[in-house]
Amino acid sequence: MSEAAVALHFNVDGEDFTSAGQASVQVKKSLRQLGIDSEIIRKVSIAMYEGEINMVIHAGGGEAHVLIYEDRIEIKLDDHGPGIANIEMAMQEGWSTAPDNIRSLGFGAGMGLPNMKRYTDDMKIDSVVGEGTHIVMTVNL
Amino acid sequence: MKVNELASALRLQSITEPDGEREIDGCYIGDLLSWVMGRAQSGNVWVTIMSNINIVAVATLADVSCIVLAEGVTVEDSVKAVAEAKGVNLFTTPMTAYEIAAKIAALTV
Numbered sequence: 001m002s003e004a005a006v007a008l009h010f011n012v013d014g015e016d017f018t019s020a021g022q023a024s025v026q027v028k029k030s031l032r033q034l035g036i037d038s039e040i041i042r043k044v045s046i047a048m049y050e051g052e053i054n055m056v057i058h059a060g061g062g063e064a065h066v067l068i069y070e071d072r073i074e075i076k077l078d079d080h081g082p083g084i085a086n087i088e089m090a091m092q093e094g095w096s097t098a099p100d101n102i103r104s105l106g107f108g109a110g111m112g113l114p115n116m117k118r119y120t121d122d123m124k125i126d127s128v129v130g131e132g133t134h135i136v137m138t139v140n141l
Numbered sequence: 142m143k144v145n146e147l148a149s150a151l152r153l154q155s156i157t158e159p160d161g162e163r164e165i166d167g168c169y170i171g172d173l174l175s176w177v178m179g180r181a182q183s184g185n186v187w188v189t190i191m192s193n194i195n196i197v198a199v200a201t202l203a204d205v206s207c208i209v210l211a212e213g214v215t216v217e218d219s220v221k222a223v224a225e226a227k228g229v230n231l232f233t234t235p236m237t238a239y240e241i242a243a244k245i246a247a248l249t250v
């Protein structure tokens with residue numbers, strides 16, 4: 001496998017709601033500077049934001065890696081949160097366990113994971129209850 | 142039509158306007174952030190009553206041309222500051238979402 005031309009790494013803070021989404025905003029900026037096509041940037045931005053916010057809301061934070069290859073962009077999200085018991089159910093539109101205080105901010109529609117699937121060419125979720133969740137999303141260039 | 146032209150035509154009150162020259166292209170109404178993320182199109186005017194800090198990142202990443210807060214909703218100074226820093230155009234108006242959308246349609250469609 002070829003090596004990534006550019007690798008970005010972020011620690012996503014699980015405490016701080018006011019800065020949630022900042023890693024995604026930074027990725028968008030970096031992709032722009034690299035001259036990546038704007039439709040590709042939009043896909044990566046949306047998918048990464050949903051994943052980033054999920055780590056903040058549902059998992060107490062985590063880590064994000066964005067790897068830019070010649071033919072694709074990979075977004076890797078790793079957390080040590082509670083895990084997802086039923087991935088099939090979680091992937092359904094409208095399914096959410098977000099608490100009321102989070103819903104009042106506009107989250108909890110149960111559309112995040114479906115958006116991640118919709119805006120990427122490939123998505124793999126590996127989750128173990130009590131251990132954490134690992135997601136790899138790929139957007140082809 | 143540009144954001145600043147829309148703002149003056151609809152008498153929107155400017156909260157931040159760092160990129161008034163941006164072209165607008167259609168409109169999306171919604172308060173649930175991942176619906177907006179998934180469905181709003183690049184260049185849309187995003188009409189919402191949601192006013193917490195998270196709207197700034199959503200506007201940036203969904204690449205909307207501006208946020209218009211309906212029903213006279215306003216934001217805290219901290220939200221204003223972040224929107225300004227991130228280059229997000231933000232307006233408020235006493236109009237309902239329906240009235241705003243109808244006027245945008247009358248002006249642009």
Ligand SMILES: Nc1ncnc2c1ncn2[C@@H]1O[C@H](COP(=O)(O)OP(=O)(O)OP(=O)(O)O)[C@@H](O)[C@H]1O
Nearest residue numbers: 054058059090096097107108109110111112113175
């Ligand atoms: N990283 C994660 N760790 C643990 N659970 C998760 C994680 N990501 C998602 N989930 C679970 O999957 C559900 C569905 O996630 P999804 O992103 O689709 O919706 P949501 O986050 O609840 O709402 P929205 O994304 O629309 O604001 C969540 O409510 C949560 O139960």
Ligand SMILES: [Mg+2]
Nearest residue numbers: 050054112113
């Ligand atoms: Mg979500």
